[in-house]
Amino acid sequence: MRSYMLVALAALPCLVPALLSAQGTGPARVDSPFRPPVQFTDEAPAPQIPADVTNDRRVARNYPDQPPVIPHNIRDYQVSLNNNQCLTCHSRKYVEGSQAPMISITHYIDRDGQTLGAVAPRRYFCTQCHVPQTTAQPLVPNTFQDVDSLITRPSDGGDRK
Numbered sequence: 001m002r003s004y005m006l007v008a009l010a011a012l013p014c015l016v017p018a019l020l021s022a023q024g025t026g027p028a029r030v031d032s033p034f035r036p037p038v039q040f041t042d043e044a045p046a047p048q049i050p051a052d053v054t055n056d057r058r059v060a061r062n063y064p065d066q067p068p069v070i071p072h073n074i075r076d077y078q079v080s081l082n083n084n085q086c087l088t089c090h091s092r093k094y095v096e097g098s099q100a101p102m103i104s105i106t107h108y109i110d111r112d113g114q115t116l117g118a119v120a121p122r123r124y125f126c127t128q129c130h131v132p133q134t135t136a137q138p139l140v141p142n143t144f145q146d147v148d149s150l151i152t153r154p155s156d157g158g159d160r161k
């Protein structure tokens with residue numbers, strides 16, 4: 001009995017495509033915004049890698065606590081145990097020469113709420129939170145609404161005080 005089931009299971013991968021094409025349309029098309037419209041047996045050419053946005057224009061944050069996105073190239077900027085290239089421009093010491101915005105005070109506060117003299121370990125790996133942008137278009141529509149537009153929305157009759 002057991003070995004019979006094993007054989008049936010092993011045959012499944014071969015049976016599924018056969019069953020699908022038996023419906024007359026061949027392997028099913030996967031309609032998903034995350035995949036190109038190809039059959040899963042096709043080998044589609046790789047899509048172009050979208051260009052980085054490196055126009056040096058600081059981008060408005062979607063909410064005050066958002067880590068601002070990076071408006072410049074960061075290729076080959078090393079962040080390692082011995083070297084943090086982001087800090088060679090963004091640390092307090094160097095902003096006069098680089099004219100980069102200084103990391104804010106929150107970057108000096110450790111997890112116990114102590115303000116340190118240098119960047120706190122939990123803020124050392126900058127790209128954990130700060131990311132560059134590309135020209136890629138969103139795969140699904142984005143319905144995000146800025147908090148300002150929510151605050152100024154005409155009253156919805158709720159008993160907000």
Ligand code: HEC
Nearest residue numbers: 056058059068069070072074077085086089099100126130
């Ligand atoms: C050569 C100097 C330099 C280096 C190195 C550098 N930056 Fe910058 N960064 C700047 C300058 C100058 C700006 C201001 C906007 C501009 O000119 O691009 C900036 C802007 C930013 C901003 C936007 C701040 C805001 O308020 O909008 C972020 C975030 C940022 N950088 C993160 C990083 C990270 C992370 C790294 C390391 C991977 C890094 N930067 C390396 C010079 C630098």
Ligand code: HEC
Nearest residue numbers: 065066067086090101102103104106123124125126128129
């Ligand atoms: C754990 C997440 C996190 C890490 C790691 C981190 N940041 Fe930030 N960063 C933030 C957040 C959140 C903000 C916006 C609110 C604030 O200032 O704390 C910010 C703000 C900034 C700003 C804008 C400051 C201002 O006053 O406009 C700069 C520049 C910046 N970060 C650079 C860096 C650099 C360089 C590193 C690496 C040494 C780094 N950050 C690491 C979360 C992070």
